[in-house]
Amino acid sequence: MIKGKKTVGFLLAAMMTFSGSINIFANTQTISQEKLIGSDRYETAVEVSKQGWTQSKTAIIVNGNDMQSALCATPFAKLKNSPILLVNNNSIEESTKNELKRLGVENVYIVDSGNSISKKVEDEIKSLNINISKIAGNSIYEMSTNVAKEMNKIKSFDKVAVVNGEKGLADAVSIASPSAMNNMPIIFVSNDNSNQESLNFLKSKNINKTYIVGGDLTVSENIVKNYPNKERISGNDRNATNAKALQKFYSNKDIENIFVAKDGMGNESMLIDTLSIGVLAAKENSPVLISNGNLDQGQKDFVKSKNVQEVTQVGGGKNQKAFEEILVSKGGSIRNSTKKINLIQAKEILRKVVPGGKVLVCYYDRDDNEYDGKIIKDNYVYEIEIDAFNGSILDIDKEYIDMNNSNTSNITLEKAKQIMLNAVPGSQLMYCQYDKEDNEYEGKVKKDNKIYEIEVSGFDGRVIDIEFDNDFGNDNAVGSATISVEKAKQIMLNKVPGA
Incomplete structure (x- = not known):
């Protein structure tokens, strides 16, 4: 779904009155579906950025292999209203550079837990006329503390989340979006490191709640005994813990979006697609549900209890099954991947939806098997998604434009x-x-x-x-x-x- 615009619900009913050689099936489902899938982790992060930001003076940069830094950066990124983009140790993907340019970024914060981003990368960023600030540490523990200190400079906090930074990354994914929503730093500990530096810093704060995320085997009571006002959020496994976090922090009946990502079961690197999604999810007050394909019963109960407007698959792979299960359970339909509607027919559909309108653009999106079109009439641009399998309307959004200051034919x-x-x-x-x-x-x-x-x-x-x-x-x-x-x-x- 295209954000920040008014959905034109009345058109869905009106479309049933149109006649012609092409059947237009009004989609009666109330849930939209979206996919944020790039060819790799770097492009997925770019897709997330494009979904959430039309422009941003600030961006957060982390190493694409440094999951701890990205997760700790999530609540800081929310404070700055900035996307998280990924780089390599010694290079920046061209897609990331282009996204920095598209956003109009002037300042970058590099979050790093051990010199994982080289000077060469910093120089490449500076060559784009972008200023650099660094939030770093010699370890994941020091880095997480320093991120908390930077957050405190912007806005004081009274809650923290504590996670095992070595064995609890899936738990960190579950708490990243709630942490960002609640201005709550993520503090890393391990089975033999209670992160004394963070404890010393928190003594100066009036901490009302410390959420310990994960079971006692992951985060032992002995390690966190000195953290103030503790409440543990845990389940039998990472998916059950995810369900507990969802139930704890998303009490409203109405949910704008559920982001579905892989849970990294058996391969922690599969969590990589979640690195940039937490801040977008927080921006929409929406949860990130992690899955290896099957939904935990607690996750099913959570989904069942909510009115969900949209479900979004983040990255491809095993989470596809969970994405489809949620979609179907909320009355949606799985899009067929076979294209049966051609471009000419898609344009005819656009004209039937908005009679008398002028088609601005219509093109085929292979990833989603849909046509994305724009058609203008009476100073309004209608953005319409058409199912390329059966011609049904998936989504319509409407935006007013000032025709005196707009040129619909921009290409000579x-x-x-x-x-x-x-x-x-x-x-x-x-x-x-x-x-x-x-x-x-x-x-x-x-x-x-x-x-x-x-x-x-x-x-x-x-x-x-x-x-x-x-x-x-x-x-x-x-x-x-x-x-x-x-x-x-x-x-x-x-x-x-x-x-």
């Missing part, structure tokens, strides 16, 4: 030509023309005696569609043609003298 003809040539490097442009009705450029380019038909959005320059014509230049192409390609060309040219 020359720019469109260049986009087409870039789409097929080394090609030659045959033609490019503007389709006013669809607000797109249609053209053909030639390379190695092959023709590529390309459609480019006049709204944002996106390559909407590209098709390869296998028959070009082949006089023996399959079919019943009785004249050659060259003869057909000549006939066309004779029809339009001077063409």
